[in-house]
Structure formats: C-alpha cells, structure tokens
Amino acid sequence: MNPLDAFRLDGRVAFVSGGGGAIGAALAEAMAAAGASIVAADLDEGRAGETAERVRAAGGQAISFGADITREADAERVVAGAIDRFGRLDIVVNAVGGGAGRVLFEAQDYPRDAWDWIMELNLRSTLIGTQAAARAMIRAGNGGRVINISSVRALLGINAGYSAYVAAKGAISSLTRQWATEWAKHGITVNAISPTFVDTPQVASLLADPEFTANLVNRVPLRRVGQTDDLVGAVIFFASDASSFVTGQILGIDGGLTATQ
Numbered sequence: 001m002n003p004l005d006a007f008r009l010d011g012r013v014a015f016v017s018g019g020g021g022a023i024g025a026a027l028a029e030a031m032a033a034a035g036a037s038i039v040a041a042d043l044d045e046g047r048a049g050e051t052a053e054r055v056r057a058a059g060g061q062a063i064s065f066g067a068d069i070t071r072e073a074d075a076e077r078v079v080a081g082a083i084d085r086f087g088r089l090d091i092v093v094n095a096v097g098g099g100a101g102r103v104l105f106e107a108q109d110y111p112r113d114a115w116d117w118i119m120e121l122n123l124r125s126t127l128i129g130t131q132a133a134a135r136a137m138i139r140a141g142n143g144g145r146v147i148n149i150s151s152v153r154a155l156l157g158i159n160a161g162y163s164a165y166v167a168a169k170g171a172i173s174s175l176t177r178q179w180a181t182e183w184a185k186h187g188i189t190v191n192a193i194s195p196t197f198v199d200t201p202q203v204a205s206l207l208a209d210p211e212f213t214a215n216l217v218n219r220v221p222l223r224r225v226g227q228t229d230d231l232v233g234a235v236i237f238f239a240s241d242a243s244s245f246v247t248g249q250i251l252g253i254d255g256g257l258t259a260t261q
C-alpha cells in the first residue's frame with residue numbers, strides 16, 4: 001500500500017463550521033481535494049455557498065448552510081442536512097472564532113459584554129458544533145474526527161487586552177484533551193491546531209502596520225506569519241487514517257514561536 005493513501009479522505013463527509021471564513025474555506029477546499037464531501041456552514045450563508053461552489057467547480061461534492069453554530073438547533077439542522085445529503089458524517093472542523101483585536105480592554109476592567117461575545121464566538125461555537133457532530137458520530141458507530149482551532153494565545157500571554165480570547169482558546173485546548181479522553185471509546189479522535197497569526201482578513205489591519213509585523217516576525221524563528229495553506233497538512237493528517245493513533249494533541253503551527261518561549 002502507498003503510505004500516502006492513509007491521508008486520503010475519499011468517502012468521508014466533513015462539516016466545516018465557519019466554512020465561509022478565511023481559514024474554514026481553505027480547509028474545506030483542501031479536504032475536498034483530498035476526497036471528502038464538504039458541508040460548509042456559516043453565519044454568512046452567501047460565503048458558505050461560495051465555498052461550496054468552489055469545491056464543486058474543482059470537481060468535489062459540497063453543500064452549504066446559513067447557520068448560527070452557537071445555537072443548538074442550527075447545528076443540529078446542519079448535521080441532519082449532512083446525513084440527509086451524504087448519508088454520514090465523519091469529520092467536524094470548528095473554524096468559527098476570532099474577534100480578539102476588536103475588543104481590547106485592560107484585564108482589570110474587561111467588560112462582561114465583550115467577554116460573553118468572545119466566549120460565544122470561540123468557545124460556544126466549538127462546543128455546540130462538536131456536540132451536534134459527536135452525537136451523530138456516536139449514533140452511527142463509525143468513529144469520527146473532531147478538529148478544533150486553538151491558538152498560540154492558549155499558551156502565551158500578550159501585552160494587549162486579550163483576556164477573553166486567551167481564556168476561550170485555553171478552554172478549547174482543554175476541551176480537546178477532555179473530549180479525546182471521553183470519546184476514545186467511540187473511536188472519535190479529537191485534536192487541535194494552534195496557529196500564530198495567519199494572514200487573513202481578520203488580522204489584516206494589524207499586519208498592515210509594518211512595526212507590528214516586524215515585531216511579530218522577529219519573534220518567530222521561521223521569520224514570517226502563517227498562511228492558510230500552512231494549516232492544511234495538519235488538518236488533513238488529523239482528519240485522515242494517518243492519525244488513527246493520535247488523539248488529544250494540540251499542534252502548534254507557529255513557525256517555532258512557542259518553542260522559543
């Protein structure tokens with residue numbers, strides 16, 4: 001057998017929450033290229049549809065949903081739609097999140113409304129998307145793959161008003177280990193990627209500041225920020241049979257940043 005065959009996703013069905021976002025769309029298209037059928041769900045129905053359209057234009061299979069993945073009924077509707085169209089669900093990638101740079105407050109005064117918003121966007125979306133997918137995977141009895149998106153901010157403080165974001169990402173890393181432990185008996189593996197800055201619209205205004213980018217890049221041993229393509233290899237690995245004996249792991253995709261701290 002060709003060892004690269006273990007990385008193929010043919011016949012698998014992947015629910016990408018935030019599938020209209022920069023990272024979610026890139027991961028959906030990459031998994032489709034590896035053979036998976038894609039179910040893209042996003043608050044922005046149009047952008048989820050564009051992702052699905054690009055997958056189909058490249059010869060893959062995809063459907064899309066407008067959905068608020070912090071709401072259980074919406075997440076259940078997407079999972080039911082996936083099973084209705086493709087007959088199964090094998091993979092969930094939780095790519096809803098971010099927002100840190102939009103609500104910067106000193107830690108001692110961090111306001112509750114901003115805290116709740118960041119927690120909803122990052123932590124609750126990951127919880128609700130995963131619960132809906134995991135229930136379907138457990139019912140079907142075929143195992144599955146959960147892939148979360150944490151951040152280097154789960155490990156490293158930052159001299160900016162990021163209290164809620166670091167708490168949310170820290171919780172996502174902890175839940176990755178907890179779910180891995182609980183759901184191993186169902187054959188469901190749970191892993192996370194943990195990127196540093198990825199060049200996406202969410203962080204474009206920060207990266208446009210040459211001083212900010214120079215400071216950032218100088219702390220990264222590989223001397224650059226991430227690109228969405230940098231996340232693809234790890235996600236295909238975690239989604240595929242190549243990672244059958246890997247669960248509860250959080251892989252830094254950070255150019256060596258966390259290795260230096």
Ligand SMILES: NC(=O)c1ccc[n+]([C@@H]2O[C@H](COP(=O)([O-])OP(=O)(O)OC[C@H]3O[C@@H](n4cnc5c(N)ncnc54)[C@H](OP(=O)(O)O)[C@@H]3O)[C@@H](O)[C@H]2O)c1
Pocket residue numbers: 017018019020021022023024041042043044047067068069070094095096097098099121122125149150151152194195196197198199200201202203
């Ligand atoms: N970009 C980075 O530098 C970086 C670094 C480390 C980790 N990450 C993480 O990677 C993930 C994806 O980031 P990204 O840069 O791809 O962000 P993005 O482009 O904003 O993608 C997130 C997508 O999720 C959608 N969304 C928001 N709330 C939702 C909800 N309740 N239900 C369904 N969809 C919802 C957003 O729609 P709207 O735009 O309409 O709100 C957007 O399309 C986040 O968890 C982020 O924290 C990013």
